[in-house]
Amino acid sequence: MEKFIRHTGVGVPMRHSNVDTDQIIPAVYLKRVSRTGFEDALFAAWRNDESFILNQEPYRSGSVLVAGPDFGTGSSREHAVWALKDYGFKAVLSARFADIFRGNSGKQGLVTGQLAQDDIEQIWKVLENEPGTEVTVDLEQRQVRCADIVAPMEVDEYTRWRLMEGLDDIALTLRHTDDIDDFETSRPSHKPRTLV
Template sequence: MEKFTVHTGTAVPLRRSDVDTDQIIPARFCVSSSRTGHAASLFADWREDPEFVLNRPAHRGATVLVAGNDFGTGSSREYAVWALQDYGFKAVIAPRYGDIFRGNSLLNGLLTVVVPAGVVERLWQLIEADPAVGVVVDLERLEVRCAGLVQPFALDEDVRARLLAGHDTISATLQYEDEIAAYERGRRPALPTTL
């Protein structure tokens, strides 16, 4: 997994709340087990509307999504995270997320930042006024910065350390491979073993 330290990019102002995982990627597109190849399916039903924000040329190449309340509610569909990442998003900023979506995001390296609704509104205004404005998501300093706005955010320290190091849960565990092997060698033979 790629390390996440400080990311600067342009942003998409998704002025919608209660966006569920079926809106992020409709179920009919969840047919392969690959983590890639889902960019075209991201917000597929909404992208049929030429005025939808992702269809605007000014937001092409954006890597930060700024969304409304309750982003990623609904099913536990990991495809929603994969589609966002495959499209190019590195971070999502919103006031609140569906719990399972947020857990899946952080396990897959998509940083989901929680900020107050008023901050999201201000970010929307700044991005709409200048689509080329940079949004900085700084995991080292735990803050979002944009055009003079500086907003701290909180994140579980274990999750933060894992993202900073670029570890998924498996590679984080494998850091202790020698200690695990030593423990296994010291176990009584009558106990169950793993291969």
């Protein structure tokens, strides 16, 4: 996985709350068996509307999504993260994220920075008044900067470390195979097995 220290790119103000993963990527796109090429599927239904933010310059080429609270609710589909990444987003900022979406993002190197809603509102105003303004997401400093706004950003410490080191979760766990072997010897024998 690519290391993430900080990123600066055009911010996209998305004033929706409760952006569920069905909106981020509708189910019809989940039939694919590949892990790449989902950029066309991102917000597919909303992109049919000309006034949708990603249909407008310069937001079209944005890489930092600044969204309303409860982003990524609903379905566990990691395709939502792949679609955001494939489109070119490096980070999503929101006052609240759904747990599964946030976990999926961390596995894929998409930063989910939690900001105070007041800071989100300030950043929205800047991005709407000065379209094309860049936002810096600084994982090292746990900070978001936009124009003269400097906002503290909450990220899970372990995920932050892993993203900054660019480490793959499975490889990290496989270092502890002995612990897993030990645990398995003490599992009760009445636990079910699928193969009989």
